[in-house]
Amino acid sequence: MKKITAKHHSAQLFMMVISLMGWSLVGYALFHLPAIEKPFELLMLLSFIFICEHYPMPFRKGNSSLTFPIVFLTYLIYGIEMTIVLYFLGVLLTTWIYRRPLRIIFFNPAQLVLSFMGAHWFQSMAMPLFSGPDISMNYISLFVFIALFYIINNLIIDIVLFLRPEKYTVAIWAEKGRGELFSFGISLVYGFLLYYLGGQNRGEVDIFSYFFFLSPLIFLAIISSTILRLRADKQRLKALFHFSSELNKSIPTKEWDKDIKLLLSDVVFYEESFLFTKDDQNHWHLTFSEGSREDLNETLQSEDFSKLEQIRSTQVFNKQDLDHAPLSRCFDKNMQVAVYAPLILDNELIGCLILTKIRTNSFVVEDVHSISTISNQLAIFLKTQMLFSEKEQRILLEERNRIAHDIHDGIAQTLAGAVMKFDSAARKIPSHPQEAQQMINDSNNTLREGLKEIRDSIYALRPHPTENLSLDLAIQKKIAEIKKSHNNGLDISFDQRGVQTRLSLLTEKVIYSITQESIQNCIKHAQASTLNILLSYQKEQIFLKIKDDGVGFSLYEAMTMAMKEPHYGILQMNEDAAKVGATLQIESSETKGTEIIVRIPKMGFEGGQIG
Numbered sequence: 001m002k003k004i005t006a007k008h009h010s011a012q013l014f015m016m017v018i019s020l021m022g023w024s025l026v027g028y029a030l031f032h033l034p035a036i037e038k039p040f041e042l043l044m045l046l047s048f049i050f051i052c053e054h055y056p057m058p059f060r061k062g063n064s065s066l067t068f069p070i071v072f073l074t075y076l077i078y079g080i081e082m083t084i085v086l087y088f089l090g091v092l093l094t095t096w097i098y099r100r101p102l103r104i105i106f107f108n109p110a111q112l113v114l115s116f117m118g119a120h121w122f123q124s125m126a127m128p129l130f131s132g133p134d135i136s137m138n139y140i141s142l143f144v145f146i147a148l149f150y151i152i153n154n155l156i157i158d159i160v161l162f163l164r165p166e167k168y169t170v171a172i173w174a175e176k177g178r179g180e181l182f183s184f185g186i187s188l189v190y191g192f193l194l195y196y197l198g199g200q201n202r203g204e205v206d207i208f209s210y211f212f213f214l215s216p217l218i219f220l221a222i223i224s225s226t227i228l229r230l231r232a233d234k235q236r237l238k239a240l241f242h243f244s245s246e247l248n249k250s251i252p253t254k255e256w257d258k259d260i261k262l263l264l265s266d267v268v269f270y271e272e273s274f275l276f277t278k279d280d281q282n283h284w285h286l287t288f289s290e291g292s293r294e295d296l297n298e299t300l301q302s303e304d305f306s307k308l309e310q311i312r313s314t315q316v317f318n319k320q321d322l323d324h325a326p327l328s329r330c331f332d333k334n335m336q337v338a339v340y341a342p343l344i345l346d347n348e349l350i351g352c353l354i355l356t357k358i359r360t361n362s363f364v365v366e367d368v369h370s371i372s373t374i375s376n377q378l379a380i381f382l383k384t385q386m387l388f389s390e391k392e393q394r395i396l397l398e399e400r401n402r403i404a405h406d407i408h409d410g411i412a413q414t415l416a417g418a419v420m421k422f423d424s425a426a427r428k429i430p431s432h433p434q435e436a437q438q439m440i441n442d443s444n445n446t447l448r449e450g451l452k453e454i455r456d457s458i459y460a461l462r463p464h465p466t467e468n469l470s471l472d473l474a475i476q477k478k479i480a481e482i483k484k485s486h487n488n489g490l491d492i493s494f495d496q497r498g499v500q501t502r503l504s505l506l507t508e509k510v511i512y513s514i515t516q517e518s519i520q521n522c523i524k525h526a527q528a529s530t531l532n533i534l535l536s537y538q539k540e541q542i543f544l545k546i547k548d549d550g551v552g553f554s555l556y557e558a559m560t561m562a563m564k565e566p567h568y569g570i571l572q573m574n575e576d577a578a579k580v581g582a583t584l585q586i587e588s589s590e591t592k593g594t595e596i597i598v599r600i601p602k603m604g605f606e607g608g609q610i611g
Contacts, residue, residue: 010163011160011164018107018110018156020110022111022112022113025114026084026085026109026110029082029085032081033081033085034078034081045070045074046086049067049070049071049087049090049091050090051221052066052218052221053067054094056221056225057179057182057224058225063179064179064180065183065221066186066187067221068146068149068187069186069190069191069217070214070217071087071116072190073213074087075116075120084113087109088110091108091109092105095109099361111153111157119145119149122152123141126144127140127141127144139192139195142188142192143191146191147184150180150187186217197213233366236267236366239267240370240374242263247259247377247381257288260378261273264374268355268367268370268371268374269357269367271332271356272331272335272355273289273290273355273356274288274290274353274354275351275352275354276308277343277350278349284308287351289330305326305327307327308326308327308340308352312342312344312349314339314342314368314371316340318337322335322336322337325338325340327354334358338354338355339356339367339368341375343379344379350383351382352375353371353375353378415450418443418450421442421443421446422440424436425437425439425440425443471508471512472500475512475515475533490528491531492530492531493530493533494533495533495534498538501537503542506579506580507600509576510577510582510600511542511544511598511600513576514573514577514598515546517572517573518546522548522594525550525551525553526550526552526593527550528548530548531546531548532545532546532547532548541599542598542599542600543597543598544598545598546595547594547596550593551590551593552588552589552593553590553594570586583598584596585597
């Protein structure tokens, strides 16, 4: 916290020093301006500077413009004082029209004129070190001047970005560098053309000559700025599409909040994030946060959310009104701007996404629109999560009722019957010992069957293997256990293909159960030497194939037996497959072994139970 605050103050102090030096330089230049003889030319050059600054090439943490050739031409014609004033006015007008923060309005023009003045001063000191023909010296002087300007300008920017508490990574620096190199190359080409054409005897140079010479540069600035902005918009739309598609895959997962954090950072740059949601009782909760405060859940109170209830559209709170924003005390004190995006579905407020940054006015219009889109997606996501939770609770209740019904109609009746037989046997032992012995034996058999039912019920209630391990690892572990416990010479192989896809818990359970049942059937009945299992993650489906080289069986006889015995494996596999909308295909003959194929469509393995 203290380190962030110190860096923030250092950046502000450095920007204030640069601003003071730059404005002082402009004030000095104003008092030493030469007489203005051609105001229309100066007005045209000023308008060209403004256009190039108004259409910069955007990149993260800043922009790069193609203004330098115009500024350098002004420098050659009118000298350093007039150039500094025109350059300063052009940049100042641009920052004012864009409604930049006051510190940027003061800093940006000052930084650029100081860079230009530094290049002028260092060039005048460095050129006496070179010698050669006049033409060569002109080109060397040009190269040195342009290089010095870009070096000084980028050094000042790098210092500011480094001192700011915001992250300034190598990737961001490289992206900025590519934009600056492009601008440097254009400036160098225009500078060489300027010296070359100036060395030709082409008659009087007037305002029309300047216009035609600089017009291609103006068009290039507008076109390059437009292309880069369109490319940035395309990347933003691509990131939003990726966010939506990946968000849907997170619906059945337990750690969906971690997925949302990763997806969110790919779309919008921010310092802190908070997601507040409402439960069924209309109470607010902090679902997740990325920030410096670790005691939020302990300090949040009901009155903190009263203002949050009133936000029904995306709002931006900047430094001047951030203290009055809802829950602003949750933020780091260095935060200067926050975006509040309510999660609304069917006119019902179900949550609010809050993102913050250190720099005021740093959330541009495109960022706000993206955050609004994300909040809409999150509203649908959370509502779907609630429906899934309700569905799981209903399934759990149904399962509990089923177990209670099975115990009442099955195990309880079995035990009651056995107890009655034991009572009858106890009364008949003196007079009919053989009949009593038979009743005791029957009761023992009944109790064994009851014990088996109890064990089966306990096994069904245990956590499924895929809940603790991934599906692939669970299958591999099961194969290893079978190989260890069944020394029958059966060679079981498992092959997984494709990119592993996140599946719902129900889908994983169905695949595992069918695989396990198929292995057990092969061991008990097939008399096979090899069993091959293939699990393929495909674009539109999950494909499972289990094939052995055993004796096979009659599918008709197996289905007839399944109708008589409800717990028979094939019937259970078919019921499990139907839960996720899968198709189960079994092909077997008495000489060619058995092949089981399961195809689970995308809707099934992403959303879980279909019916």
